[in-house]
Amino acid sequence: GAVVSQHPSRVICKSGTSVKIECRSLDFQATTMFWYRQFPKQSLMLMATSNEGSKATYEQGVEKDKFLINHASLTLSTLTVTSAHPEDSSFYICSARGQGAYPVAFFGQGTRLTVV
Amino acid sequence: GENVEQHPSTLSVQEGDSAVIKCTYSDSASNYFPWYKQELGKGPQLIIDIRSNVGEKKDQRIAVTLNKTAKHFSLHITETQPEDSAVYFCAASMDSSYKLIFGSGTRLLVRP
Numbered sequence: 001g002a003v004v005s006q007h008p009s010r011v012i013c014k015s016g017t018s019v020k021i022e023c024r025s026l027d028f029q030a031t032t033m034f035w036y037r038q039f040p041k042q043s044l045m046l047m048a049t050s051n052e053g054s055k056a057t058y059e060q061g062v063e064k065d066k067f068l069i070n071h072a073s074l075t076l077s078t079l080t081v082t083s084a085h086p087e088d089s090s091f092y093i094c095s096a097r098g099q100g101a102y103p104v105a106f107f108g109q110g111t112r113l114t115v116v
Numbered sequence: 117g118e119n120v121e122q123h124p125s126t127l128s129v130q131e132g133d134s135a136v137i138k139c140t141y142s143d144s145a146s147n148y149f150p151w152y153k154q155e156l157g158k159g160p161q162l163i164i165d166i167r168s169n170v171g172e173k174k175d176q177r178i179a180v181t182l183n184k185t186a187k188h189f190s191l192h193i194t195e196t197q198p199e200d201s202a203v204y205f206c207a208a209s210m211d212s213s214y215k216l217i218f219g220s221g222t223r224l225l226v227r228p
Contacts, residue, residue: 006159032214043205043218044160093159095216103148103214107159 002028004096006108013084013115021079021111023094029074030096034105035067038091050077084115118143120208122219130227135196137222139206140188146208149189150216151180154203163204164191196226 003026013019023033032051036044048064050056050071058064066088068080077096081088091112095105119142129135141149147168152160166173166180166189173180177196182189193200203223207216 004159034215043220044216046215046217049213049215095159097214103209103211104150104162104165105214105216106162107152110157110159112157 002026002096002098002104002106004030004094004106004108006094006111008111009109010112011114013113015085015115016083018080018082019084019113021081021092021094021113023077023079023096023108025075025096025098025106028096028098030077031074031099032097033071033077034095034097035069035077035079036093036095038093038110040091044093047079081113084113086115089113089115118146118208118210118217120206120217120219122206122222124222125220126223126225128225128227129196131196131198133196135191135193135200135224135226137191137204137206137224138188139190139208139219140186141208141217142187143208143210144184144187145210145212146217147211148209149180149182150207150209151178151191152205152207154205154221160205193224196224198226198228200224201226 005024035047048056048058056069071077093110095107097105122139150165154160179192206219
């Protein structure tokens with residue numbers, strides 16, 4: 001399958017600071033990227049959908065000013081957690097879907113965010 | 117919106133036995149159903165998928181069946197091995213959005 005690289009894999013930050021997570025499609029062009037959040041022993045919850053060159057579409061209940069998403073190119077999307085608080089600590093995962101009608105999505109390896 | 121339910125939440129089988137995980141979906145417009153395997157601390161890995169115009173798909177020890185009328189689909193793993201132990205997620209999406217809606221996950225344990 002296609003390769004999606006997510007960086008960093010782990011990050012610890014202080015309350016009130018911002019953290020940026022990168023998601024790159026390495027061997028294909030990703031027209032659409034998705035960001036998920038996963039709590040321990042729970043399922044993946046979709047946070048937002050981003051299409052290259054346009055504003056992200058956020059799911060209900062997700063604060064767009066807190067979770068800034070940028071999809072500036074066909075191979076890179078970033079999620080910035082602004083003014084992080086301990087309750088933002090979670091596992092964040094991106095996925096990318098290539099061009100064409102076949103909706104296969106490949107996932108990055110995830111980022112474990114700990115806010116102290 | 118779409119809702120996906122997954123059962124069982126945990127499944128323990130003896131090595132060599134088969135494992136079956138079942139999911140139901142609510143929106144008849146959904147037409148794509150992937151299955152993902154997630155190991156601890158890692159992102160989900162696509163293991164098999166099926167589109168709504170197909171009733172069954174097989175890849176070596178893994179198979180997926182789809183019943184559009186009943187709106188349910190299942191993952192079948194035969195000849196299970198300890199390395200199959202992981203959390204498995206089903207998902208559903210439709211062409212209009214390509215958003216994946218995930219089931220709650222099944223923790224599979226294969227006992228040696």
